[in-house]
Amino acid sequence: MNAFESLGLKHDGRALWVLDQTQLPDAEVWLDGSDPAVMVGLIKRLAVRGAPLIGVAAAASLATFAHRGASASEYAAACAALRAARPTAVNLMWAMDRMKAASTPVTEAQAIFEEDVRLCEGMAIRGAALIQDGEGILTHCNTGGLATAGIGTALGVIRRAHEQGKHIHVYADETRPLLQGGRLTTWELQKLGIPSTLITDSMAALLMRDGKVQRVLVGADRVAANGDFANKVGTYGVAVQARYHGVPFHPVAPFSTVDLACPNGAAIPIELRDATEVRGYGKLRWAPEAMPTWNPSFDVTPVDLVTSLVLDRSVYSASALKAGALAKS
Ligand code: MRU
Secondary structure (H helix, E strand, O other): OOOEEOOEEEEEEOOOOEEEEOOOOOOOEEEEEEHHHHHHHHHHHHOOOOHHHHHHHHHHHHHHHOOOOHHHHHHHHHHHHHOOOOOOOOOHHHHHHHHHHOOOOHHHHHHHHHHHHHHHHHHHHHHHOOOOOOOOOEEEEOOOOOOOOOOHHHHHHHHHHHHOOEEEEEEEEEEEEEEEHHHHHHHHHHOOOOOOEEEEEHHHHHHHOOOOOOOEEEEOEEEEEOOEEEEEOOOOHHHHHHHHOOOOEEEEEEEHHHEOOOOOHHHOOOOOOOHHHHHEEEEEOOOOOOOOOOOOHHHEEHHOOOOOOOOOEEEEHHHHOOOHHHHHO
16 A cells, blocks of 8 residues: 555555544554454544544555455455444445445545545635634634544634634634543644634633634534534534524535435434543543433534535535535535
Protein backbone atom coordinates (compact mmCIF):
# COMPACT_ATOMS: atom_id res chain seq x y z
CA MET A 1 0.00 0.00 0.00
CA ASN A 2 1.11 3.58 -0.55
CA ALA A 3 1.88 5.51 2.62
CA PHE A 4 -0.62 8.19 3.64
CA GLU A 5 -1.11 10.37 6.69
CA SER A 6 -3.72 12.59 8.28
CA LEU A 7 -3.99 14.09 11.76
CA GLY A 8 -5.45 10.92 13.29
CA LEU A 9 -4.64 8.14 10.81
CA LYS A 10 -1.51 7.00 8.99
CA HIS A 11 -0.29 4.09 6.88
CA ASP A 12 3.44 3.42 6.59
CA GLY A 13 3.04 1.03 3.66
CA ARG A 14 3.02 -2.02 5.94
CA ALA A 15 0.72 -1.19 8.86
CA LEU A 16 -2.18 1.14 9.62
CA TRP A 17 -1.90 3.38 12.70
CA VAL A 18 -4.59 5.36 14.50
CA LEU A 19 -3.99 8.15 16.99
CA ASP A 20 -5.74 7.00 20.19
CA GLN A 21 -8.24 9.83 20.64
CA THR A 22 -9.19 8.61 24.12
CA GLN A 23 -5.75 9.69 25.37
CA LEU A 24 -5.80 13.21 23.91
CA PRO A 25 -4.91 15.89 24.77
CA ASP A 26 -2.42 14.48 27.30
CA ALA A 27 -0.69 11.78 25.27
CA GLU A 28 -0.21 11.16 21.55
CA VAL A 29 -0.22 7.38 21.29
CA TRP A 30 -0.48 5.59 17.93
CA LEU A 31 -2.16 2.15 17.90
CA ASP A 32 -1.90 -0.55 15.23
CA GLY A 33 -5.28 -0.85 13.50
CA SER A 34 -4.19 -3.12 10.65
CA ASP A 35 -6.27 -6.05 11.91
CA PRO A 36 -9.99 -5.43 11.25
CA ALA A 37 -10.94 -7.26 14.47
CA VAL A 38 -8.80 -4.77 16.40
CA MET A 39 -10.19 -1.86 14.36
CA VAL A 40 -13.76 -2.85 15.34
CA GLY A 41 -12.75 -2.44 18.99
CA LEU A 42 -10.97 0.87 18.33
CA ILE A 43 -14.10 2.24 16.62
CA LYS A 44 -16.43 1.00 19.37
CA ARG A 45 -14.40 2.60 22.15
CA LEU A 46 -13.91 5.83 20.16
CA ALA A 47 -10.12 5.57 19.92
CA VAL A 48 -10.90 6.40 16.29
CA ARG A 49 -14.08 8.41 15.81
CA GLY A 50 -15.92 11.03 13.75
CA ALA A 51 -18.27 10.00 10.96
CA PRO A 52 -15.94 10.34 7.95
CA LEU A 53 -12.86 9.03 9.76
CA ILE A 54 -14.41 5.78 10.93
CA GLY A 55 -15.34 5.00 7.30
CA VAL A 56 -11.85 5.85 6.05
CA ALA A 57 -10.14 3.93 8.89
CA ALA A 58 -12.32 0.85 8.44
CA ALA A 59 -11.60 0.84 4.69
CA ALA A 60 -7.85 1.17 5.27
CA SER A 61 -7.88 -1.65 7.83
CA LEU A 62 -9.77 -3.89 5.43
CA ALA A 63 -7.38 -3.06 2.58
CA THR A 64 -4.39 -3.91 4.79
CA PHE A 65 -6.06 -7.21 5.69
CA ALA A 66 -6.57 -8.01 1.98
CA HIS A 67 -2.98 -6.97 1.19
CA ARG A 68 -1.76 -9.42 3.85
CA GLY A 69 -3.57 -12.29 2.14
CA ALA A 70 -7.03 -12.54 3.74
CA SER A 71 -9.28 -15.05 1.97
CA ALA A 72 -12.53 -13.90 0.32
CA SER A 73 -14.59 -15.26 3.18
CA GLU A 74 -12.33 -13.67 5.83
CA TYR A 75 -12.56 -10.38 3.96
CA ALA A 76 -16.37 -10.54 3.74
CA ALA A 77 -16.71 -11.35 7.45
CA ALA A 78 -14.35 -8.51 8.43
CA CYS A 79 -16.23 -6.10 6.19
CA ALA A 80 -19.55 -7.03 7.84
CA ALA A 81 -18.08 -6.71 11.36
CA LEU A 82 -16.64 -3.27 10.62
CA ARG A 83 -19.91 -2.14 9.02
CA ALA A 84 -21.74 -3.01 12.25
CA ALA A 85 -19.20 -1.45 14.65
CA ARG A 86 -21.32 1.69 15.21
CA PRO A 87 -24.87 2.26 13.93
CA THR A 88 -25.41 6.00 13.39
CA ALA A 89 -22.69 7.44 11.15
CA VAL A 90 -23.67 6.33 7.66
CA ASN A 91 -20.16 7.05 6.34
CA LEU A 92 -19.11 3.72 7.86
CA MET A 93 -21.77 1.79 5.91
CA TRP A 94 -21.03 3.85 2.78
CA ALA A 95 -17.32 3.01 2.94
CA MET A 96 -17.91 -0.69 3.71
CA ASP A 97 -20.37 -1.04 0.82
CA ARG A 98 -17.71 0.41 -1.48
CA MET A 99 -15.08 -1.97 -0.09
CA LYS A 100 -17.43 -4.95 -0.47
CA ALA A 101 -17.93 -4.17 -4.16
CA ALA A 102 -14.28 -3.28 -4.83
CA SER A 103 -12.16 -5.53 -7.06
CA THR A 104 -8.94 -3.95 -5.76
CA PRO A 105 -9.40 -3.14 -2.05
CA VAL A 106 -6.07 -1.32 -1.67
CA THR A 107 -6.87 1.08 -4.53
CA GLU A 108 -10.39 1.59 -3.22
CA ALA A 109 -9.28 2.41 0.34
CA GLN A 110 -6.75 4.91 -1.00
CA ALA A 111 -9.46 6.49 -3.17
CA ILE A 112 -11.78 6.77 -0.13
CA PHE A 113 -9.01 8.49 1.87
CA GLU A 114 -8.14 10.94 -0.92
CA GLU A 115 -11.79 11.65 -1.68
CA ASP A 116 -12.45 12.56 1.95
CA VAL A 117 -9.58 15.06 1.85
CA ARG A 118 -11.15 16.69 -1.24
CA LEU A 119 -14.65 16.70 0.28
CA CYS A 120 -13.30 18.61 3.28
CA GLU A 121 -11.88 21.22 0.92
CA GLY A 122 -15.27 21.57 -0.79
CA MET A 123 -17.05 22.14 2.54
CA ALA A 124 -14.35 24.58 3.70
CA ILE A 125 -14.65 26.75 0.57
CA ARG A 126 -18.46 26.88 0.69
CA GLY A 127 -18.78 27.23 4.44
CA ALA A 128 -16.07 29.87 4.91
CA ALA A 129 -17.89 32.09 2.40
CA LEU A 130 -20.76 32.35 4.91
CA ILE A 131 -18.56 33.61 7.75
CA GLN A 132 -18.24 37.35 8.32
CA ASP A 133 -15.27 39.11 9.88
CA GLY A 134 -15.65 39.45 13.65
CA GLU A 135 -18.06 36.56 14.22
CA GLY A 136 -18.23 34.48 17.38
CA ILE A 137 -18.84 30.87 16.30
CA LEU A 138 -20.15 28.11 18.53
CA THR A 139 -19.35 24.50 17.69
CA HIS A 140 -20.22 21.16 19.29
CA CYS A 141 -18.24 17.91 19.51
CA ASN A 142 -15.12 17.49 17.34
CA THR A 143 -15.40 17.92 13.61
CA GLY A 144 -11.83 18.67 12.57
CA GLY A 145 -8.79 16.81 11.30
CA LEU A 146 -9.34 14.19 13.99
CA ALA A 147 -12.79 13.37 12.61
CA THR A 148 -11.91 13.19 8.90
CA ALA A 149 -8.98 12.43 6.59
CA GLY A 150 -8.75 16.12 5.70
CA ILE A 151 -9.19 19.42 7.53
CA GLY A 152 -12.63 18.57 8.86
CA THR A 153 -16.27 19.45 8.37
CA ALA A 154 -17.48 22.30 10.63
CA LEU A 155 -14.01 22.83 12.09
CA GLY A 156 -12.53 22.77 8.58
CA VAL A 157 -14.85 25.65 7.67
CA ILE A 158 -13.73 27.54 10.78
CA ARG A 159 -10.07 26.84 9.99
CA ARG A 160 -10.44 28.11 6.44
CA ALA A 161 -12.18 31.33 7.57
CA HIS A 162 -9.31 31.89 10.05
CA GLU A 163 -6.73 31.26 7.32
CA GLN A 164 -8.55 33.80 5.15
CA GLY A 165 -7.76 36.40 7.80
CA LYS A 166 -11.27 36.70 9.22
CA HIS A 167 -11.17 37.66 12.88
CA ILE A 168 -13.31 34.97 14.43
CA HIS A 169 -13.62 33.64 17.95
CA VAL A 170 -14.62 30.02 18.49
CA TYR A 171 -16.64 28.79 21.46
CA ALA A 172 -16.17 25.03 21.88
CA ASP A 173 -18.87 23.10 23.76
CA GLU A 174 -17.13 20.52 25.95
CA THR A 175 -19.64 17.89 24.71
CA ARG A 176 -20.72 15.55 27.48
CA PRO A 177 -20.39 12.66 28.06
CA LEU A 178 -17.11 11.84 26.28
CA LEU A 179 -15.79 15.41 26.02
CA GLN A 180 -14.85 15.45 22.33
CA GLY A 181 -15.11 19.26 22.43
CA GLY A 182 -13.20 19.70 25.68
CA ARG A 183 -10.41 17.26 24.83
CA LEU A 184 -10.15 17.18 21.03
CA THR A 185 -11.54 20.40 19.53
CA THR A 186 -9.52 22.44 22.03
CA TRP A 187 -6.39 20.44 21.09
CA GLU A 188 -6.95 21.18 17.40
CA LEU A 189 -7.83 24.86 17.98
CA GLN A 190 -4.65 25.40 19.97
CA LYS A 191 -2.50 23.68 17.34
CA LEU A 192 -4.08 25.93 14.68
CA GLY A 193 -3.75 29.08 16.76
CA ILE A 194 -7.44 29.96 16.38
CA PRO A 195 -8.74 32.30 19.13
CA SER A 196 -11.11 30.19 21.19
CA THR A 197 -12.83 29.60 24.51
CA LEU A 198 -14.01 26.34 26.05
CA ILE A 199 -17.46 26.29 27.67
CA THR A 200 -19.54 23.56 29.27
CA ASP A 201 -22.61 22.56 27.25
CA SER A 202 -24.93 24.22 29.75
CA MET A 203 -23.37 27.67 29.11
CA ALA A 204 -24.24 27.94 25.41
CA ALA A 205 -27.67 29.56 25.85
CA LEU A 206 -26.28 32.25 28.13
CA LEU A 207 -23.48 32.96 25.67
CA MET A 208 -26.06 33.47 22.92
CA ARG A 209 -28.18 35.70 25.15
CA ASP A 210 -25.11 37.84 25.76
CA GLY A 211 -24.65 38.33 22.00
CA LYS A 212 -21.33 36.46 21.80
CA VAL A 213 -22.43 33.95 19.15
CA GLN A 214 -23.19 35.05 15.58
CA ARG A 215 -23.18 31.57 14.02
CA VAL A 216 -23.32 27.88 14.97
CA LEU A 217 -21.45 25.30 12.89
CA VAL A 218 -21.75 21.58 13.67
CA GLY A 219 -21.01 18.30 11.91
CA ALA A 220 -23.41 15.46 11.08
CA ASP A 221 -23.34 11.69 11.34
CA ARG A 222 -26.28 11.09 9.04
CA VAL A 223 -28.41 13.50 7.02
CA ALA A 224 -31.86 12.20 6.06
CA ALA A 225 -33.43 12.91 2.67
CA ASN A 226 -35.57 15.74 4.10
CA GLY A 227 -32.60 17.50 5.77
CA ASP A 228 -33.18 16.28 9.35
CA PHE A 229 -29.80 15.17 10.67
CA ALA A 230 -28.19 13.21 13.50
CA ASN A 231 -25.13 14.56 15.26
CA LYS A 232 -23.48 14.26 18.67
CA VAL A 233 -26.03 14.44 21.48
CA GLY A 234 -26.53 18.05 22.51
CA THR A 235 -26.68 19.38 18.95
CA TYR A 236 -30.49 19.52 18.99
CA GLY A 237 -30.43 21.62 22.16
CA VAL A 238 -27.93 24.02 20.59
CA ALA A 239 -30.19 24.31 17.52
CA VAL A 240 -33.22 25.17 19.69
CA GLN A 241 -31.20 27.81 21.53
CA ALA A 242 -29.87 29.25 18.27
CA ARG A 243 -33.39 29.58 16.86
CA TYR A 244 -34.64 31.32 20.03
CA HIS A 245 -31.77 33.82 19.86
CA GLY A 246 -31.93 34.33 16.07
CA VAL A 247 -28.47 32.83 15.48
CA PRO A 248 -27.84 31.12 12.09
CA PHE A 249 -27.32 27.37 12.50
CA HIS A 250 -25.49 25.23 9.91
CA PRO A 251 -24.69 21.52 9.80
CA VAL A 252 -21.61 20.86 7.64
CA ALA A 253 -21.17 17.43 6.00
CA PRO A 254 -19.80 15.61 2.95
CA PHE A 255 -22.19 13.83 0.57
CA SER A 256 -21.02 10.53 2.11
CA THR A 257 -23.01 11.51 5.25
CA VAL A 258 -26.27 11.88 3.30
CA ASP A 259 -28.55 8.84 3.46
CA LEU A 260 -31.36 9.16 0.92
CA ALA A 261 -32.74 5.81 2.12
CA CYS A 262 -33.69 7.57 5.39
CA PRO A 263 -36.75 9.68 4.58
CA ASN A 264 -36.48 11.72 7.79
CA GLY A 265 -34.76 11.90 11.15
CA ALA A 266 -37.10 9.39 12.79
CA ALA A 267 -35.58 6.68 10.58
CA ILE A 268 -31.99 7.33 11.71
CA PRO A 269 -30.70 4.62 14.10
CA ILE A 270 -29.33 6.16 17.28
CA GLU A 271 -26.49 4.49 19.16
CA LEU A 272 -27.12 3.88 22.87
CA ARG A 273 -23.92 3.65 24.91
CA ASP A 274 -22.87 2.33 28.29
CA ALA A 275 -24.22 3.75 31.56
CA THR A 276 -20.68 4.24 32.91
CA GLU A 277 -20.21 7.16 30.49
CA VAL A 278 -23.02 9.07 32.24
CA ARG A 279 -22.26 7.98 35.80
CA GLY A 280 -18.74 9.33 35.52
CA TYR A 281 -15.73 9.77 33.25
CA GLY A 282 -12.80 7.39 32.94
CA LYS A 283 -11.99 6.02 36.40
CA LEU A 284 -13.97 8.76 38.15
CA ARG A 285 -17.56 7.95 39.12
CA TRP A 286 -19.82 10.58 40.70
CA ALA A 287 -23.22 8.82 40.58
CA PRO A 288 -24.28 5.79 42.64
CA GLU A 289 -22.95 2.62 41.00
CA ALA A 290 -26.39 1.21 40.11
CA MET A 291 -27.98 4.54 39.07
CA PRO A 292 -30.18 4.02 35.97
CA THR A 293 -29.08 6.20 33.04
CA TRP A 294 -30.04 7.08 29.49
CA ASN A 295 -27.10 7.52 27.11
CA PRO A 296 -28.02 8.18 23.48
CA SER A 297 -24.78 9.08 21.69
CA PHE A 298 -26.55 11.23 19.08
CA ASP A 299 -29.70 13.31 18.71
CA VAL A 300 -31.69 14.39 15.68
CA THR A 301 -32.12 18.05 14.74
CA PRO A 302 -35.18 18.71 12.57
CA VAL A 303 -34.61 20.56 9.30
CA ASP A 304 -36.90 23.36 10.57
CA LEU A 305 -34.09 24.48 12.89
CA VAL A 306 -31.48 24.53 10.10
CA THR A 307 -30.54 27.81 8.40
CA SER A 308 -28.60 26.02 5.68
CA LEU A 309 -26.74 22.75 5.19
CA VAL A 310 -23.17 23.12 3.92
CA LEU A 311 -22.30 20.14 1.72
CA ASP A 312 -19.04 19.69 -0.19
CA ARG A 313 -20.76 20.52 -3.46
CA SER A 314 -23.41 23.07 -2.51
CA VAL A 315 -25.16 24.97 0.27
CA TYR A 316 -28.86 24.14 0.73
CA SER A 317 -31.35 26.34 2.56
CA ALA A 318 -33.91 24.68 4.86
CA SER A 319 -36.65 25.39 2.32
CA ALA A 320 -34.64 23.77 -0.49
CA LEU A 321 -33.99 20.74 1.75
CA LYS A 322 -37.70 20.46 2.58
CA ALA A 323 -38.49 20.64 -1.14
CA GLY A 324 -36.30 17.54 -1.68
CA ALA A 325 -33.10 19.20 -2.96
CA LEU A 326 -30.90 16.40 -1.63
CA ALA A 327 -32.73 13.71 -3.58
CA LYS A 328 -32.46 15.77 -6.75
CA SER A 329 -28.75 16.59 -6.35
O1 MRU B 1 -19.20 9.76 18.78
P1 MRU B 1 -18.32 10.54 17.85
O2 MRU B 1 -17.23 11.28 18.54
O3 MRU B 1 -17.83 9.71 16.70
O4 MRU B 1 -19.30 11.64 17.24
C1 MRU B 1 -18.81 12.52 16.28
C2 MRU B 1 -19.77 13.57 15.89
O5 MRU B 1 -20.91 13.58 16.31
C3 MRU B 1 -19.33 14.55 14.87
O6 MRU B 1 -19.96 15.78 15.06
C4 MRU B 1 -19.70 13.98 13.49
O7 MRU B 1 -19.10 12.74 13.29
C5 MRU B 1 -19.41 14.85 12.36
S1 MRU B 1 -17.74 15.36 12.30
C6 MRU B 1 -16.96 15.03 10.99
